Amino acid sequence: MGQIQETKDIFHWIAPELALLEKTLGETLISTAPLISEVGAHLVRSGGKRLRPALYLLAAKSCGGFDENKATPLAAAIELIHMASLVHDDVIDQAQTRRGTITANAKWGNQVAVLTGDHMFAQAFALVSNKGYSEDVGERLAALVQGLCAGEILQDSALYTADHNLEEYERRIAMKTADFLAICCELGGMVGGAPTEVCEGLKAYGKAIGMAFQITDDLLDVMGDEERIGKPAGNDIRQGVVTLPVICALETSPDRDELRAIVTDREMTDDMVVRAIDIVRASDGVMEARKRADKYLEEARHILPEAVDGEARTAFLEAAAYIGQRDF
Secondary structure, eight states: OOOOOOHHHHTGGGHHHHHHHHHHHHHHTOOSSHHHHHHHHHHHHTOOOOHHHHHHHHHHHTTSOOOHHHHHHHHHHHHHHHHHHHHHHHHHHTOSEETTEEOHHHHHOHHHHHHHHHHHHHHHHHHHTTSOOOHHHHHHHHHHHHHHHHHHHHHHHTTTOOOOOHHHHHHHHIIIIIHHHHHHHHHHHHHTTOOHHHHHHHHHHHHHHHHHHHHHHHHHHHHSOHHHHTSOTTHHHHTTOOOHHHHHHHHHOTTHHHHHHHHTOTTOOHHHHHHHHHHHHHSSHHHHHHHHHHHHHHHHHHHSOTTOOHHHHHHHHHHHHHHHHOOO
């Protein structure tokens, strides 16, 4: 396997637009309340792949009707929604680090973190108000936040249970991740002036790579290096979240009874987490999850609209390859 491309290389075609996004995020998160500005600056410095706004900007620029002034506020709103959802996730999970950096809740406490996340959600919608976007844009963003919340609630209702199936798992990750990427790509097409059929194709592409992205993320939880992924290995298992590799292992592993006992134990120890990871790694679960992710990536490559060509098409295809190969 060749060297894994960085997102900055994949999205070099929209590098100026991504630079403007960073500037806009920094300016947007400056508040008259100094603590909000401090937390916001910390979150921006923590980085991230900016995959969601990058896909949105790529779609917008590929459609022939790109207007930087119109596209940028929505790009920033998309990333603010993502950042806010992560802040809230970290509070729920009691996470201490993300991407190798201390979380807002660990640094300032849950109350400040939750309220900062709420503030960021409000900022996102303020950014797109009175900017000339169609009503469809606001509806998509509202549906996006609703889906994120519903996916989190669905996941929370199934913590520390072992009876899961592929359909339930995929419904959950669609709400939490894939629908977000789908909406990003669709919104890019809409803002870029693409016809309806192209917007629908971009949306389908985003949904497919979003499914692959989350499956790969779940694989990294049991296969990744803690230093690379920026959070403790086996974190999902520890939090009671049963992902696809674990679901497959629970079906096929000769040690499935032991694994079931571990993943349903709310008092699991570090040694139990390590043992669960070992069982999953030794099973067919990793291979089956990888095959499922590859299926979605292949679907994404085939469903990308023919109208998207040139450097934009190359970037979309390289984004799919990156998702399949990433190790962080």
